[in-house]
Amino acid sequence: MTVSHCRRMILCAATAAVLGLMLPAQIAQAKDEAAGYPDRPVRLIVPFAPGGSNDIFARLIGQKASETLGQPFVVENRPGAGGRVAAEWVTNQPHDGYTVFVASSGGMSIAAAVYSKLAYHPTESFIPLAMISDVPLVLVVAPNHPAKSVKELVQWAKQNPEKANYASSSVSFTLGTELLKLASGMPATMIPYKSSSAMVLSVVSGDTTMALSSSAPVIPQVKAGKVQALAVTGDKREPELPDVPSMAEVGFPDVDIRLWTGLFVGAKTPPAIAAKLEKAFVQAIKDPGVIERLQSMAAMPSGIGSDEFRKLIDADIESYRKIVKEAKLKFE
Numbered sequence: 078m079t080v081s082h083c084r085r086m087i088l089c090a091a092t093a094a095v096l097g098l099m100l101p102a103q104i105a106q107a108k109d110e111a112a113g114y115p116d117r118p119v120r121l122i123v124p125f126a127p128g129g130s131n132d133i134f135a136r137l138i139g140q141k142a143s144e145t146l147g148q149p150f151v152v153e154n155r156p157g158a159g160g161r162v163a164a165e166w167v168t169n170q171p172h173d174g175y176t177v178f179v180a181s182s183g184g185m186s187i188a189a190a191v192y193s194k195l196a197y198h199p200t201e202s203f204i205p206l207a208m209i210s211d212v213p214l215v216l217v218v219a220p221n222h223p224a225k226s227v228k229e230l231v232q233w234a235k236q237n238p239e240k241a242n243y244a245s246s247s248v249s250f251t252l253g254t255e256l257l258k259l260a261s262g263m264p265a266t267m268i269p270y271k272s273s274s275a276m277v278l279s280v281v282s283g284d285t286t287m288a289l290s291s292s293a294p295v296i297p298q299v300k301a302g303k304v305q306a307l308a309v310t311g312d313k314r315e316p317e318l319p320d321v322p323s324m325a326e327v328g329f330p331d332v333d334i335r336l337w338t339g340l341f342v343g344a345k346t347p348p349a350i351a352a353k354l355e356k357a358f359v360q361a362i363k364d365p366g367v368i369e370r371l372q373s374m375a376a377m378p379s380g381i382g383s384d385e386f387r388k389l390i391d392a393d394i395e396s397y398r399k400i401v402k403e404a405k406l407k408f409e
Contacts (some may be wrong), residue, residue: 111349114174115148123179124163126156130293130374134209134338135179137370141361146353150177159247160184165196168203172343174350178203182337183249186390190397191248191408199394203341204351205386207358210376211337213311214253215295215318217280217304218287227308227327230287231263238264244276244285245269248408252397253289253310253334255404260329280304291336292317292375310334317375337379339386355383 119142121135132154139150155163161184170176185199199205216227224230234241243265245251251267258265268285270276273294279285281303288295289310296317298304309315311333312325324332340358342351361367362380371378381389400406 111347111353114350114353115146117175118149118151119146119174120176121150121152121179122163122167122176123152123154124156124160124181124184125154127152127154130376131179131181131338133374134371134376137367138179138209138340138358138361141364141367142354142357145357145360158184159188161188161192161195164188164202167341168197168343170343172345174342174346174354176343177206177354178341179209180339180341182393183247185339185341186393187249187252187397189394191252191401191406199341199390200387202344204344204346204383205390206340206342206351206355206383207362208337208339208379208381208386208389209358209362210371210379211335212292212376213309213313213315213323213335214250214289215292215299215309215315215321216257216287216289216307216324217277217295217299218307219280219283220302220305221283222286222305224307225305227261227324227329230307231261234263234265234286240286242266242268242286244279244288246271246273246276249291249334249336250276250289251406252400253332254287255406256334256400257289257324257329257332259400259403260331277304296375315375316372316377337389338376351383 121139123132123135125131135152139152143150155166160181164178164180164184167176167178188195189199218224218230224233241264243254245254245267270279273290276288277290277294277298280288281298292315299306299318306318306321308322308324308327309318310324312323312330314323315321342354359380359382362378368378
């Protein structure tokens with residue numbers, strides 16, 4: 078055995094001994110950090126204006142989490158660019174557990190898939206803590222449209238390609254409709270709108286053929302008979318629209334986009350603090366009163382924790398990237 082080899086072995090043994098001594102200390106430090114957390118109010122950053130579903134979700138979950146952790150959870154609204162402004166801002170705050178991001182799939186997994194110069198990554202710049210809820214998209218047409226099913230709509234669009242179009246107010250709705258086009262071979266030109274309400278009203282008025290929208294702005298219009306719902310994305314029916322089939326039921330199982338809202342902290346947040354927040358949020362989301370409130374807003378309560386949520390987001394990103402590539406879409 079050479080001297081240099083002996084030295085390497087001695088150094089390795091010494092390093093191992095030091096690491097063995099450090100590990101319990103690190104564990105103790107982490108426990109101490111979690112034990113004293115939180116000792117002041119926690120900010121819940123909502124990337125949309127007050128009054129919207131994300132804002133309501135944040136206040137609902139924040140109230141329940143404050144009962145568990147003993148400190149107020151204060152909502153702070155930072156709207157802009159579909160959530161991207163707030164996401165970037167959160168990554169530049171201290172990663173200490175006192176800034177929690179209430180994010181949606183549009184500003185996270187979808188943004189990561191469609192914007193090449195995004196300044197953050199949903200699962201690398203953040204720790205996903207828990208998913209609050211998810212919602213399907215609902216395909217609607219005007220009540221007097223000749224198509225009374227998805228297959229009839231596809232057939233009509235193929236026979237009337239110059240008339241076939243769809244309304245969209247976000248990248249999320251565009252991706253969903255383009256996925257349906259890929260799955261069915263249906264032609265349709267996108268017509269942009271500034272809000273989901275305006276988008277749905279364009280279908281009501283007959284200015285556009287169809288829209289694939291989140292359920293909240295659509296359900297009242299469906300129940301009032303102002304639009305007809307042909308299907309909801311995924312393989313499950315929407316409880317608020319029990320007579321409307323899923324895309325899987327009508328022959329398009331791959332049209333499986335659901336939009337989620339979840340809770341995140343910065344990636345360098347101490348693991349013990351992140352775990353404490355995760356536990357409190359999952360408990361809050363599974364509270365019967367919270368579940369009832371979410372369902373009343375046509376949102377499907379979730380409550381999945383950090384590991385499962387991370388896997389879902391990474392899978393979403395890959396799926397959306399595939400749609401963008403196959404549909405040859407470009408977003409600025």
